[in-house]
Amino acid sequence: MVEMNEIALEQERKEILKRYRKLLRLAKPFLKDGDAKIIKKAFNLSVEAHKDMRRKSGEPYIYHPLAVAQICVEEIGLGTTAIVAALLHDVVEDTHISLAEIEKQFGSKIAKIIDGLTKISNITDSNSVSVQAENFRKVLLTLAEDVRVILIKIADRLHNMRTLADMPRNKQLKIAYETSYLYAPLAHRLGLYTIKSELEDLYLKYTETEVYEEIARKLQATKAAREKFIKDFTAPIEKALQEEGFHFVIKGRPKSIHSIYTKMKKQQIPFEKIYDLFAIRIILDDVPFEEEKAACWKVYSIITDYYRPSPERLRDWISTPRANGYESLHTTVMSTTGQWVEVQIRTRRMDDIAEKGYAAHWKYKETGATKTQSQESGLEIWLNKVRDMLENQDTSTIEFLDEFRSNLFSDEVFVFTPKGDLKVLPQGATALDFAFEIHSEVGNKCIGAKINNKLVPISYKLQNGDQIEILTSSKQTPSEDWLRFVVTSKAKSKIREALRDEKRQFIKKGKEIVDKKLHQFGIEPNDNVYNDIRALFNDKSVADLFYRFGKEYIQASELKKYKEIVQKRRNSTRENIKDVKSFEKVIQKIHPDQKDVLLIGEDMDKIDYKLATCCNPIPGDDVFGFVTINEGIKIHRTNCPNATELMSHYGHRILKAQWASKMEESYMVGLRITGTDRVGIINDVTKIISNELKVNMRSMAFDTIENVFEGNCTVLVHDTRHLNLLIEKLKGVPGVEQVVRYDS
Numbered sequence: 001m002v003e004m005n006e007i008a009l010e011q012e013r014k015e016i017l018k019r020y021r022k023l024l025r026l027a028k029p030f031l032k033d034g035d036a037k038i039i040k041k042a043f044n045l046s047v048e049a050h051k052d053m054r055r056k057s058g059e060p061y062i063y064h065p066l067a068v069a070q071i072c073v074e075e076i077g078l079g080t081t082a083i084v085a086a087l088l089h090d091v092v093e094d095t096h097i098s099l100a101e102i103e104k105q106f107g108s109k110i111a112k113i114i115d116g117l118t119k120i121s122n123i124t125d126s127n128s129v130s131v132q133a134e135n136f137r138k139v140l141l142t143l144a145e146d147v148r149v150i151l152i153k154i155a156d157r158l159h160n161m162r163t164l165a166d167m168p169r170n171k172q173l174k175i176a177y178e179t180s181y182l183y184a185p186l187a188h189r190l191g192l193y194t195i196k197s198e199l200e201d202l203y204l205k206y207t208e209t210e211v212y213e214e215i216a217r218k219l220q221a222t223k224a225a226r227e228k229f230i231k232d233f234t235a236p237i238e239k240a241l242q243e244e245g246f247h248f249v250i251k252g253r254p255k256s257i258h259s260i261y262t263k264m265k266k267q268q269i270p271f272e273k274i275y276d277l278f279a280i281r282i283i284l285d286d287v288p289f290e291e292e293k294a295a296c297w298k299v300y301s302i303i304t305d306y307y308r309p310s311p312e313r314l315r316d317w318i319s320t321p322r323a324n325g326y327e328s329l330h331t332t333v334m335s336t337t338g339q340w341v342e343v344q345i346r347t348r349r350m351d352d353i354a355e356k357g358y359a360a361h362w363k364y365k366e367t368g369a370t371k372t373q374s375q376e377s378g379l380e381i382w383l384n385k386v387r388d389m390l391e392n393q394d395t396s397t398i399e400f401l402d403e404f405r406s407n408l409f410s411d412e413v414f415v416f417t418p419k420g421d422l423k424v425l426p427q428g429a430t431a432l433d434f435a436f437e438i439h440s441e442v443g444n445k446c447i448g449a450k451i452n453n454k455l456v457p458i459s460y461k462l463q464n465g466d467q468i469e470i471l472t473s474s475k476q477t478p479s480e481d482w483l484r485f486v487v488t489s490k491a492k493s494k495i496r497e498a499l500r501d502e503k504r505q506f507i508k509k510g511k512e513i514v515d516k517k518l519h520q521f522g523i524e525p526n527d528n529v530y531n532d533i534r535a536l537f538n539d540k541s542v543a544d545l546f547y548r549f550g551k552e553y554i555q556a557s558e559l560k561k562y563k564e565i566v567q568k569r570r571n572s573t574r575e576n577i578k579d580v581k582s583f584e585k586v587i588q589k590i591h592p593d594q595k596d597v598l599l600i601g602e603d604m605d606k607i608d609y610k611l612a613t614c615c616n617p618i619p620g621d622d623v624f625g626f627v628t629i630n631e632g633i634k635i636h637r638t639n640c641p642n643a644t645e646l647m648s649h650y651g652h653r654i655l656k657a658q659w660a661s662k663m664e665e666s667y668m669v670g671l672r673i674t675g676t677d678r679v680g681i682i683n684d685v686t687k688i689i690s691n692e693l694k695v696n697m698r699s700m701a702f703d704t705i706e707n708v709f710e711g712n713c714t715v716l717v718h719d720t721r722h723l724n725l726l727i728e729k730l731k732g733v734p735g736v737e738q739v740v741r742y743d744s
Contacts, residue, residue: 012060016047019066026073027083035080042084042106049095057166064159065089071155075195077356082148085113089152093118109146116149117156150186157183158195161202170624170656173638176206177647191325191357200258208261208639215257218271226278227252233335234280240302246295247285254278268674270738279342287347293318296329296345303343307333310340318350325353416467425462428487432458435470436491443491444498445472459485507543510550517556521563533562535629609633611667615640615743618667620720625655633657641743659719666716668698669723670743675736677709684733689715693726712742 020043024036046065053061069086072078084106091097092114099118103111161179164172180203187196205212230252241248255277263274287295296318303309313332321327329345346354412424415434425433431451435458436443449456450469462468478498486492514533515525523529530542537554539545548554609625615637617623622638626646635657636643647654673685682702689695695715702711717723723741730739 016060016062016066019063019070023066023070023073023083026070027080030079032080038106039080039083039087042087045097045105046087046091049091049097053094055163055166057163061090061094064163067159068152068155071158072152075158075356076151076155076192077352078148078151081109081113082152084110085117085148086152086155088114089117089156113146113149113152116146117152147190151190154183154187154190154192154195158199161199164202164206169622170654172206173624173643174647174651174654176203177644178651179203180207181644181648187357191353192355193326193357194355197256197258201256204258204261207643211261212257215260215271219254219257219260219277222277226254229335229337229339230278230280233341236306237282237303240305241282241299244298244302246299249283249285251281251283252278253281268738275339276342279344281344281346281351283351284345284347289349292347292349295347299345300329300331303331303333303345307335307341309333313342325357328354413462414464415462416465418467418469420467426487429462430458430485430487431456431460431462431468431470432482433486433488433491434462434468435472436486436488436494438470440494440497442470442472443494444478445474445476447471447473447476458482503543503547506550507546508550510546510548513549513556514546514559517559521559521566523563523566532565532629533559536562536565609635612636612640612642614642616668616670618669618717618719618723619659620723621659623657623659625657626650627653627655666696666718669715669717669741671713671715671727671730672738672740672742673709673711673713673730673736674738675709675733677704677707678735681709681733681735682711685711685713685730685736688729688733689713689726693729695722695726 024039027035027039043066047062050061050065055061055064065087068089069083072082072086076082088102088106088110092099092102099111099115102114157179160175164175167175179199184196184199184203187193187199201212234250234252238250260271260274260277263269264271282299284292284295284299310332313330315328315330318327318329327346327350330342331345332340332342335341413427413429415423415425417423417438423434423437425437431449432443432446434449435446446458448458448471449460450471451460451462451466478495480499482495483492486495514530518525518529527542530545534542534545537545537548537558539548545554549556609632611617612626612634617635617637617640623635624638624643625633625635628634633655636646640646675681686697686700689697695717698714698716700711700713702709715726717726727739727741730736
């Protein structure tokens, strides 16, 4: 046995060296003198630091940093600094090695990146802050100085998603939702389209497994027909391009599973009715930078000689690149079989930027192969927005995270100053946002604007091409109402800054009012008490609560509500537990064999929980528990519309849950039924529900438009097996085309 263990360890050592050598081979083209030596030094330190650690799969932990480093090189295009940081990214967090030691051995640049990648370990107030959000904010603080921090973080997340199968189910869901909420849109914003698509597909694989596998199967089943279509479609184009002397590659790329599923949901159509399952990409090689635009339009001309284009679907991102640096010419043409086909035309340089995003963008900048500064600065503009957000320390961490995420998705609007200078703001920006873009004092004193010589209010939403003159008054001061319509981080930050001093005084006054009243009730003020009152009055933070008392938006007499709640708690014999660990201890006493899993249906009399109305879970659904502040545990489906937010923001309050084996109750479920209208179809549907399957109906509403009917009905079922039987029976009714569950 000992000999076998030694053999296994020796095989692992060989595998580690094999992966390390592959990393060096991939990095070789850009290594300078001394680079290989510092990479080896980082590798040796990482191997030694992680030598006794293993991943959930049982593999040596060192496989992970090696994989992250390889992704940085091979899929993002980063260099030596990123390789070293990737190899060491978990060393400070997970081992005895300190950040000071990293700085001593590898310098301050590497140490700063490692610090940005190291999770915060001393967050204790789990009721008022999202640990995930705080850690992400820390990453972004370092991003403001070095964008490689976030690129390595994305590589780290990509490898964790690729190896998610070995994690427990609750961890899979938490990590997957976090990925969908932040990392996939961030990869998109940084131009990492391939990584973004893979992250979204993996998210779907773990949150909607059956849907993912069904679409994957159907894509595989239609692969041969798709490839034949692409071959026939591209044949005349290939011949014409060769005759024109172009060097090129043509790829037929299937759309991602996630994008197909999104379209199915948005348009409410089955897989078989989605026709744009792929895009044709033409990549031109050996085109000088100054001739790229003309070459791409020449290819467009050749394509449209053979296939009729749709003018509405022409996208020229060569003349005006996207904010993340993406350049390409997109057109949609009609094939000879009557099918619309998207064609993307780009050069090798453009394709490199499209695949590797920010890193490739700056590689070409250094070689001089870039647009003018005004055209190429989209990525820098976005990073400057991030820096503006980070200047604002007056928002809660979760507010900050939501604001940051909204900036990932925003498109741009192009406007001009009275002198004709171009300004780029996010879509939806107002005249007041523009004023703050000019200067914070201009924003603070803004009373209106002239747009193209016409007077407009400060809340006017800017349109492309607007020329803007800001009107100011020395008597104007910022109002809290302004925060309702401004959209830029800079405007929000400066408005909050101007309001801050006034707000502090009201917060202080409000706290004094609350404390005085609590003492009158015989309640000792402390953080837990303040937080309970905050929840009672639906405030986002304790500071907001004190502010409303200070401004007399809430009267001191209203604290009687809290006094009554405290009295009920004191008189109650039922356990009212406030955190996950306490719930888990109680569950362990009830079900020692089930460890910390809540059994729904058996514990209702011992633990305060209820089924969430936002998704109406029923037995058989994959579920989780969420510990609320005042309402015990709420049970949600894992694909609940609110699951992403709950798991991304409050991962520390998620509890494992499963259904008890015997459930006799009925549960409410919404069904949406669509099909072709005919006489008697509603009667046939109700017969199946009420007579044949003896299912109780709570409500039913049908509507018919141009021979197509759609109906929503609410029924009571015992579990998912009962529900699926009902759905299958309804699908068998002549004329019914689709029956889906919806969140009633």
